[in-house]
Amino acid sequence: MKPTLIIALFTSVAASAAFAEGDVGDSTAGKRAFSQCQACHVVVDGEGNTLAGRRSRTGPNLFGIIGMQAGTVEDFRYSTDLVEAGEQGLTWDEETFVAYSLDPVKFLRAFLDDRRARGKMTFKVRKSEDAVNLYAFIKSVSPPVAPDLEDN
Numbered sequence: 001m002k003p004t005l006i007i008a009l010f011t012s013v014a015a016s017a018a019f020a021e022g023d024v025g026d027s028t029a030g031k032r033a034f035s036q037c038q039a040c041h042v043v044v045d046g047e048g049n050t051l052a053g054r055r056s057r058t059g060p061n062l063f064g065i066i067g068m069q070a071g072t073v074e075d076f077r078y079s080t081d082l083v084e085a086g087e088q089g090l091t092w093d094e095e096t097f098v099a100y101s102l103d104p105v106k107f108l109r110a111f112l113d114d115r116r117a118r119g120k121m122t123f124k125v126r127k128s129e130d131a132v133n134l135y136a137f138i139k140s141v142s143p144p145v146a147p148d149l150e151d152n
């Protein structure tokens with residue numbers, strides 16, 4: 001077997017193992033992985049400090065979204081599909097965040113049971129490991145949420 005193939009196999013096994021165990025992601029790696037999101041998102045806290053990203057507001061500010069109802073960041077014009085999902089009970093925890101990041105369109109279609117649903121985010125994270133780490137990063141900078149979500 002070629003060394004590159006072995007490395008690729010090992011990486012994907014490690015990534016799925018970390019995900020399966022619900023392992024806590026690595027927030028430092030997650031901050032680095034935010035480079036994939038910053039074309040559209042920022043993480044800006046309540047005092048206006050930019051914790052990640054630059055200035056793009058194509059997508060909502062992801063600060064404090066953990067535990068939050070989907071589609072409810074103030075002043076962002078969401079798709080009706082994402083707002084609808086939030087109204088039907090979609091909140092962001094590790095499982096929903098990771099699944100959404102890996103394939104937002106597919107996720108919304110499944111959640112809404114509507115194969116024409118789309119949403120406005122089409123970007124997909126390719127590695128589940130990155131999605132898990134991104135979750136850890138966003139959670140690490142978020143204010144504490146409801147106690148029952150604290151261990152997520």
Ligand code: HEC
Pocket residue numbers: 033034036037038039040041058059060065069070071072073077078079080081082092097100101118119120121122123125134
């Ligand atoms: C090309 C632009 C683009 C990129 C790149 C992108 N997003 Fe998004 N994202 C959006 C848009 C637009 C929305 C709003 C979706 C809607 O209204 O349906 C969104 C919404 C979201 C939401 C829902 C937030 C809420 O307020 O409910 C999450 C979570 C999210 N993105 C995570 C990510 C992550 C993590 C990355 C990087 C891995 C990323 N996005 C990369 C454009 C992008």
